[in-house]
Each structure stands twice: as C-alpha cells, then as structure tokens.
Amino acid sequence: MNVRQFQYFEDNLGYLVYGKEDAIAVDGGAVDEILFFIKSKGLKLKYVVNTHTHPDHTSGNKSLIDKTGAVFISVDTLIMNKEIKLEGEKITIFHTPGHSDDSIVFYFDNILLTGDTLLNGKAGRCFTGDLKGFLRSIKHVMTFPENTLIYGGHNYVEEYMETAINIEPDNEYIDDYIEKYDPSHVYSTLEEELKVNPSLRFNDKKMISILKSRDLPTETEYDCWSSIVRIV
Template sequence: MYHITAIAAFKDNYIWCLHHQHKAVLVDPGDAEVVHAFLTAHQLEPVAILVTHHHWDHVDGIPALQQHWPELAVYISAGERDKTKHQLKNCHIVSDAMQFAMKELQLTFNVLAVPGHTLGHVAYFCQLPEQEPVLFCGDTLFSGGCGRLFEGTHQQMYQSLQKINTLPSNTQIYCTHEYTLANLQFAHEVEPDNNAIVEYRVWCEAKRAVNLPTLPSSLDKERQMNPYLRCEMPALQQRWQQQNGSDLFRFLRLWKDRY
C-alpha cells in the first residue's frame, strides 16, 4: 500500500510525501524543518524530490534536505532549475512526455509540461499499483480553481489545463495550496445554479472546521465544479458571452484576479 501524506507548511502550503514501507518521495518541499520532523517521526528515508516549479515556497527546503541526505535526487525541469536561487545538487532534468522510474518505490512517473503559472512548470502523473492514479500538479490546477499567471499566457494555461483534463477521471489531484474554499466562492459566482459546487463546499467547510485538508480532490469532481475545466461547455460560454473555451478561460482568470 502506498500512502500520500500532507505536510503542512507556511500559511497554506502542503508538501506531499509519497511513501511505501520506509522509502519516501517529497513534492515541492519549501520547508526543510517540517519535512525532517515528519520523516524522523515516521522513520522514513527520502529517495527523491519532485519539483513542479521554482517559487521559494516550493524549493527553499531542498538545500538543507540534501545536506542531511546527500544522495537525494531532485527532479526538475531545466527552465525551473535555472530560475531557482539555490545551487541544487544531483538534478535530473525532466521534460514533457518524459517517463522515469523510481526503483526504490517501484514506481514510474510521467511528466507533463504545464506552463502558465511559470513557464517551466511541470506536473507528475503516476499510476500507483492497485490504487487510483495520482497527479502532483503544483500551482497549475487547484481544487475549484487554477494558479495565477506569473510568467505564462492565458492560452498556455488553458492548454495546460486541457492536457490535465485528458487524464483518467479517477486521478487524484494533489495540488500544493489550501485554496479550496476561496476558489469555490468564486466558482459559485460563475455558476450559481451548479449544485455540485454547493455540496462540495459544505463538505470542504466541515473538513476545514477540524483543520483537515480538503485535498486530494479527483479529476472527476473537478470536472463537475471547477470553472476552468468547464470552459468548453456551450451553456457556460453563452452565459458569459464568450466565443469559445479559450476566450472564456481568459475572461474567468482575469475576473478572478480582480475578485
């Protein structure tokens, strides 16, 4: 059985730890201290770090972790590695459609280039044995929302979300921020008659009331209520007087930036 645990960091970040037996893979470890404490408490040995993009809250813990575990491999795209302020060691450069094996956990990861939030942003897809597939998508897709455009264009982000939307419907979505309730508030503005949003919001409020993550979500659930994955719907395009999915995405993302 493979386990994925959320390690809370900063105000609303989640550092994901995928572990099996005593081996672990870390995703976007921005804070070494909380990661080290978790690994020690659960007697886990990290074998690799997956980096989705270069922002500080996703990479700042890496140097200290590599100092403690010198053999720790880092998977990162070339563009994101070049933008980090750290000299990362033992880097394995990934790119779109690349596949790599992690023999310590007997897993294979597929890389998706998903530019938009940053230009070199990638996501990691993995079909866990006898479990649901998982996607570590950083700040590209959030539950009920998507990331801001700091470097890429609206068209790039739209295409990145379209790429994610082709994955199996039962894919578990592991994004890296607890933004769900704020995203659902906006989603309800976009589709006030969508009952899936209302029902999911009640469930998420109950989770947050006891300080539990609303994540992971599933791609199937996101297709039902995330406005950025519903831009191809003619009814939604008509409601907001947009000609096509790309135009609707741009309209919604600009609206959310001001919301």
C-alpha cells in the same frame, strides 16, 4: 506508493511520496514535519524535487538535502527524463507550462500532484502571460481519468468556492464540494473539479451562457477560457 500531504507557510501544500523504504519530497517546504515523518516510518529520503521553481515551493530543498543526503533532481531534468522511479515504480512527469514556464505535474497510482498548474477549485495564475499555452496544459490535465485524485500546491479552496458561487450560483455541485472539503487534507477528484472549477468549464454550455450575459468573448474555446481567467 503512498502520498502524505504537508501544509506550510500560510497556504502552501507539499508532499512526500513513499514506498516501504524510500521517499521523494515534492515541494518539501515543511522540513521539520517531513523529517519527523520519515524518521517515524523508518524511511530514507531519496530525492528532492519540485513542481516548479517559484521560491515558496523550493524553500525546503537545501535543508532536506543537507539533513538527509537526498539527491536533488531539477525540474529541467524531470522535464527531459519524463519520469522518476521509486522502488521500481514509475512516476510520470508531464510538462504543463502556464503558471510558470517550468511547471510540471506528477502522475502515479491515480494521483496527480499538480503544483500550481491546477489548484483545488481554480487553475493557478498565469505568470508566463501565455494563456494559449496554459490552456493546452489545462486541457492535458483534463484528459486524465475522472477518478484521478488532484493534489494542488496551495489551499485556497474557501476563497475559490466563493468565486465559483458568484459565477455560477445555480451550480448544485458546489455545495457538495464545500461539504467534502477538509482543510487538514486538501484534495478532490478530477470529476469534482470538472463540475465546479470555473477554469475547467470553458466548454460547458451553462458557463458559456454566463459569459455571454456578462458581454465577454465566447466565439472560440480560447475566448471562453480567457474570459473565465478575467473573472476568476
């Protein structure tokens, strides 16, 4: 399977997952660009799905369905079924509540479409208010192979790396991350995120020392996580 990234609105990122004939739109807000791409490739848009139901991610659903006849599969159905198939290949769905109650990620071919659960450079905002639940979701994402490609739901990389530098000015990996960053194709590996993303560094000794120096709670893993959420 292949994945194509589409940027829309000011900073949203949506995706087309496609094979030889069929395609799935994930957060397909870039309607015109997606329609042009599938026509140029001779593809049929089979499904329209979302990483969660915030309106900036679902904005393209109706137009794509009306213009292609694609089938809409709700987030609730994806959570229940735990997978979706494209040309016989399985895409696994994981429920990752935290940013929203219905947040999910899509995993296939060493690629993780993370929506707003994990953005490139920081975790998404916890609109549910359940930081403990969000930590469980983040820890689940962290269990994937380190060479997994992370494709998030927004491009805030420049802003997030400024934050990362302010927190960890001696982190030598941040410069490498910034140098690799391409605003026309936003992605990273999980290994890179583990090295620079403050939201994933709650068990790192250097990060814990920084939190202590700011008189922030560090007694438990959750304390470290919630302290990081406060400063990012």
